[in-house]
Amino acid sequence: MxxxxxxxxxxxxxxxxxxxxxxxxxxxxxxxxxxxxxxxxxxxxxxxxxxxxxxxxxxxxxxxxxxxxxxxxxxxxxxxxxxxxxxxxxxxxxxxxxxxxxxxxxxxxxxxxxxxxxxxxxxxxxxxxxxxxxxxxxxxxxxxxxxxxxxxxxxxxxxxxxxxxxxxxxxxxxxxxxxxxxxxxxxxxxxxxxxxxxxxxxxxxxxxxxxxxxxxxxSQLAPIAPFELRTPAIGATVDTPTPTFSGVGQSGTSVSIRTDAQVELASTSVPADSTSWSVPSIQLAPGRYTGTATQSGTGSDVQVRFDFTVPAPLAPGASIPTPTLTPGQSVEVEATFNADAGGQRIDVYHPANTRITAVDNPAFTLDGLGIGGTLPVGTTTLRFTLRANDDAPIGEATGGKVTYGSSRVTIADFTANIVRAPDEPIAPLVVESPRRGETITETTPVFRGTGEPGSRVEIRGAWGDVLGAVERVDASGDWSITWNKSLLPSRYAGGTVKQFVNGVPTHAFVYDFTIVQPRLVVTSPKIGDTITGTRPVFTGTANPGARVQITGAWGTDLGSTTADARTGDWTITWRHDYQPARYFGGTVTEAVGGKVIGSTGYDFTLAH
Structure with missing residues (x-):
């Protein structure tokens, strides 16, 4: 022109x-x-x-x-x-x-x-x-x-x-x-x-x-497409550790996504025949990510910001029932999971004295500890068969658990109840201490005995108040109950010890015991005294009716008596004549109900 x-x-x-x-x-x-x-x-x-x-x-x-x-x-x-x-x-x-x-x-x-x-x-x-x-x-x-x-x-x-x-x-x-x-x-x-x-x-x-x-x-000019980052949106919380970056840009240009610390999360090119682009991120740890997406190849770089958060992974939830079975018996157990468990590694460990013998999901395999595998996405239940060992002791079988992930994080405990077969006799309740009529010195009594494994044993006073209980007798059958209150010295009788199996009382024991406190005092001779004569005479006080006995250093019975039933006073004259000398190393004991509850030593000099 x-x-x-x-x-x-x-x-x-x-x-x-x-x-x-x-x-x-x-x-x-x-x-x-x-x-x-x-x-x-x-x-x-x-x-x-x-x-x-x-x-x-x-x-x-x-x-x-x-x-x-x-x-x-x-x-x-x-x-x-x-x-x-x-x-x-x-x-x-x-x-x-x-x-x-x-x-x-x-x-x-x-x-x-x-x-x-x-x-x-x-x-x-x-x-x-x-x-x-x-x-x-x-x-x-x-x-x-x-x-x-x-x-x-x-x-x-x-x-x-x-x-x-x-x-x-x-x-x-x-x-x-x-x-x-x-x-x-x-x-x-x-x-x-x-x-x-x-x-x-x-x-x-x-x-x-x-x-x-x-x-x-x-116009004879093809417009330059705007550069945009559409996902993740600003402030978004993504649902995957590898979020997809996507947007629009100029055909044939390069796109890189970097954090503010210049760590590259992804890169791609806008297709020559399109303005749309997308690229997955590298694996990201939980946390907030900010930075820029940059388009290169249009003369000057174009940048847009990003800001999103990768949340900490949600821990799968699981619930598993506590099955009841007899030794040698097999039962089916169904564990339930929440949606977050889908796609996760799940392991189920059997309780002690049991083993898992079968599982209904082909993704899981059996081993010596239980079952393990990846729970399919969308699956919320897992059924398997649990068998009690033939010699499994009666009682609670513990030690089982459900875990997820390669680090085996526990998300549920798994226990089982091992009970006797219906045709087997129930072990009787035996109270070994205090025995009926026994004297004890503890002001907080401790009852011990044996019973049916897995049963409940409780102690009630003569007025019906609960004084102590064990909720589950262990597999050995042994049990121990400490009273929930302290007692004054006295006789205690008329209360009961009962055994319950599956909530039904099977045996009972009526207790009768006495609590006493040592009252033994030797008033003469005192430690270090010098006395005259050939037969030493000991005097003192004790519990009324208590048996007081003097035993020599070599175990010789030197004399005994019963304390006055009203005052508790007592006197013992040694059985034989003795030469002038120092006498020590022996003991004076106080016994109530045939049980020694107190003792003291002696040390004196005999002179003529």
């Missing part, structure tokens, strides 16, 4: 002003939209064909040179007056938009930014000032609050989107340019001698003008 023909000033100015007064340019979005208040960075792009203010340039502030014989466009015809360019260079960080001359397309009056984000901020519909009148380049519609503001750098006039202020610093005007590269109109900041210029040969859209119509934009 040839250069613009210079028309007479008045005619060309009238038609140009009419055409450009309402001219709008649609700028295609690049990358992600920036907020209206954003101040995108700008930069210069080296251009060997810069034409601004170079040798041979001729321009004026709105003055259009006259051209003899110039013909004004007629209604219905159109001429190309410029090209709207959107460029993303394959090298460097440039991305910009602009208006070219109608020449070869290599000399372009550009509105550009040095970053994809900056170019994106120029996107939208902008209204240009009329020829012959300075004014802002303003956005329309949702971009009405934005104006392009010049940011001059050396011999180039750059622009960036800014909030409209009405300041003359945001004003532009059309100037006529004529040089060896181009003849036509260019947009200049009012405050600058340099136009928005440069050179380019990228894809473009043409601006056409006829005598009566506004500028029309005819």
């Amino acid at each position: 040839t250069a613009l023909i210079r028309a007479p000033r008045s005619l060309l100015l009238r038609s140009t002003v009419s055409a450009l007064a309402a001219a709008t340019i649609l700028l295609t979005a690049v990358g992600l939209p920036a907020p209206a208040s954003a101040a995108p960075s700008v930069g210069s792009i080296a251009d060997p064909q810069e034409h601004d203010d170079g040798p041979g340039d001729a321009f004026g502030t709105g003055d259009v040179p006259g051209a003899p014989g110039a013909v004004a466009p007629s209604a219905g015809t159109s001429r190309v007056i410029g090209k709207l360019v959107l460029q993303n260079r394959s090298s460097g960080s440039s991305a910009y938009v602009g208006l070219s001359s109608p020449e070869s397309g290599r000399n372009v009056q550009r509105l550009y930014s040095s970053s994809v984000g900056g170019a994106a901020s120029l996107a939208g519909t902008y209204s240009l000032p009329a020829v012959g009148a300075a004014g802002p380049i303003t956005g329309t519609g949702t971009s009405s609050s934005l104006c392009l503001a010049p940011t001059g750098d050396a011999h180039r006039a750059l622009v960036a989107a800014r909030t409209c202020t009405g300041s003359p610093s945001q004003a532009f005007e059309w100037r006529y340019v004529s040089n060896k590269w181009v003849s036509g109109y260019a947009l200049y900041p009012v405050s600058s001698a340099y136009s928005l210029g440069g050179a380019d040969s990228d894809a473009f859209v043409e601006l056409t003008m006829n005598a009566l119509a506004d500028v029309v934009v005819e």
